[in-house]
Amino acid sequence: MDTDFKQLSDDYLRIEQAILYLENHFKDQPSLDEVAANIGLSEFHFQRLFTRWAGVSPKRFLQFLTKENAKELLDRSENLLDTTLQTGLSSLGRLHDLFVNAEAVTPGEYKSRGTGVTIRYGIHPTPFGKCLIAATERGICHLGFVQTSEGDAVDNLVADWNHAKMVEDYEATASLIEPIFDLRYGVRSSEPLRLFLRGTNFQLKVWEALLQIPAGAVTTYEGIAAQIGKPGATRAVGTAIGHNPIAVLIPCHRVIRKVGEFGKYRYGTPRKKALLAFESTQSSTVSTAR
Secondary structure (H helix, E strand, O other): OHHHHHHHHHHHHHHHHHHHHHHHHHHHOOOHHHHHHHOOOOHHHHHHHHHHHHOOOHHHHHHOOOHHHHHHHHHHHHHHHHHHHHHOOOEOOEOOOOOEEEEEOOHHHHHHOOOOOEEEEEEEOOEOEOEEEEEEOOEEEEEEEOOOOHHHHHHHHHHHOOOOEEEEOHHHHHHHHHHHHOHHHOOOOOOOEEEEEOOOHHHHHHHHHHHOOOOOOOEEHHHHHHHOOOOOOHHHHHHHHHOOOEOOOOOHHHEEOOOOOOOOOOOOHHHHHHHHHHHHHHHHHHHHHO
8 A cells, every 4th residue: 555655645746736737727727738738748647647647537626626616515515514513523533434532741741852652663655645643652743745855844843842852754654544534445444543632722622623524624713713603713813723633534625715715735735625625526426326
């Protein structure tokens, strides 16, 4: 599976180039051939690349990357989120699909910034580029995508846990990657993945709200603020979302602006669009199959 993810990770670099091109030229509605040529591929090879990476045609995938489609998804998601909340399945300790269990550090542990904690970390290929994942004995404490360099990714981890003992351990973290990123095939760990979160009470409330957003759905910053009982704290909510330490599992990428714009993302807007479009197309594929 690691070999498969290596290929998908390499493919993602081209996918991101395509998304960047579309961001800059969406008003011109470029053809598939134009997008393919811009990233140095023929239309045939571009079609194969996209299908291998996303499991659907590039035309269908790229249709999502418009404001109108994002707005439609937001409209559909509002009812879906209401239903999810009414079932009572979602909480910080129990994700709606029982995929994640989360535990927060104590106030004393929060202040200690990792004193006495051993963190094992590794950098791995994923369908959305390389990521750094780190875990303690109590669960995953960090997941972030590599952007400028692997060294910078490690520095970001150390900044959050600067008193912890850091151990590079690729083998220890490798087993965590498949159940996180192979979701297109419905893969689930035999036991829920455990998260170990370090944040303020406000941040934890925001991250708890993010855990309640199902794959294939989105919400707004205003929606999260209302959900945690702080309707006037939209800006603070945005800041808390930006400090989410565990990408993908705590799905901050599923929060967009209420006008249908995708908004910023800690790991780049193209990656946010790729994650959302991937989840949207996979969700619709599963629904159609059923």
